[in-house]
Amino acid sequence: MGALVKISSFALTALLAVGSSSCFAVADLDRFQTRQDNGTNFNDLRLTVRGMTSHVNEMFEYRVVDATNTIQSRGIIKPLGGVEASLFVPGAVPKQNGPFNLDFYADHDNSGGYDTDPANQRDHAWRIPLTPDLFDEDKGEFRILFDHNTSFSFLAKPEPPRTYGGNLKMRLVNMGALVGKRIEVRIADASSKRVVALYRIPALADVTTPVDVEVAGMIERGVTYDVVVYTDDRAGTPASIKAFRLQEMSADGGLSVEFDPARAPVVTDVPSP
Secondary structure, eight states: OOOEEOOOHHHHHHHHHTTOOOOOOEEOOSTTSOOOOOOOSEEEEEEEEEOOGGGTTSOEEEEEEOTTSBEEEEEEESSOOSSOEEEEEEEEEESSSOOOEEEEEEOTTOSSSOOOOGGGOOSEEEEEEOOGGGEETTTTEEEEEEEOOSOOOOTTSSSOOBOOSEEEEEEEOSOGGGTTSEEEEEEEETTTOOEEEEEEESSOOOOSSOEEEEEEEEEOTTOEEEEEEEEEOSSOOGGGOEEEEEEEEOBTTEEEEEEOTTTSOEESOOOOO
16 A cells, blocks of 8 residues: 555644544655546545454444435445455545545444444444545545544434445355455446445355345446456465456346356456455
8 A cells, every 4th residue: 555644733633623533644655646537526445444453353334425414335344354454445435525424333232233323322433524635636546544543423423324225235156265265345336437335254254155245225226337356365465366247237126146256257457455
C-alpha cells in the first residue's frame, strides 16, 4: 500500500467533532504521476484497520452511506481473521449524492448483524466522514488508516441506513482445492465496474458441504453484474493468486449464483484486496 502520511490535526479535530475519534492517514504515493481518469462517476475506497485484537473472531462490515442515508457499497469479512485487515473496493464511492460516511463495525455480541436498538448496543462501531482530506486525487481513491479505539459511533442515528435492492445469494461448491486460502467475492455493476457488494473469508476452512455467502440489499433488478472471486494465500504470493469472473443478470429477488472453481472462467486483471 506504500507509505501513508497522517492527516492534519485540523482535519482530525473536525472529524472528532462529528463523533469519530480514530487515527487516519492519507496516501501520498506516486505524487508526480498523473492519474489517468477512467471516465467513471465513482471513486475507489482503500481501508486498513489495525489493532483489532478483540475482534479477530468476529464479523466485520463496512458501508459507504450517502447524504440520503442510502448504502452505496457494503462488504463483510467473516470473521475478521487478524488484528489488521485491508480492503480495496473499486468504485465504492459515487461522485454524486455526497457527502458520504464510511460506517464500519465489528459484531461484538455475535448477533449476526448490527444492533439498531441503542439500549442493547454491544457492537463496536465507527463512522468516518469521507472528507477531501482523505482523498488521493492521483489514485482516485479515498484512503483510510484506522487504529482501534473505544470512541464508538451509533450507526443507526438518526435512523438505520436504507438499501435499494435485493440480496446477493451465492453458493461456493467444489472448493476443496482452495481450503486454507483467502476467498474474496466482489459483485460489480458490469457496465460501471463499481463494486456494490463484497464478501471475504480470510481462510477457507476444510469444507465437506457448499459454502453459502449472502450480502443484503445491494442488487438492483435487471442489472448485469460481474461476479468476481479472488483467492490467494493472504500474503499475495504470485503463485497462489487466482481469480475467476462470471456475469449474471439479477432478477426480482436479487442475484443468485453458484460458483465452482472447476468450471468458472479464470481471469488475470483482478486487483488484490
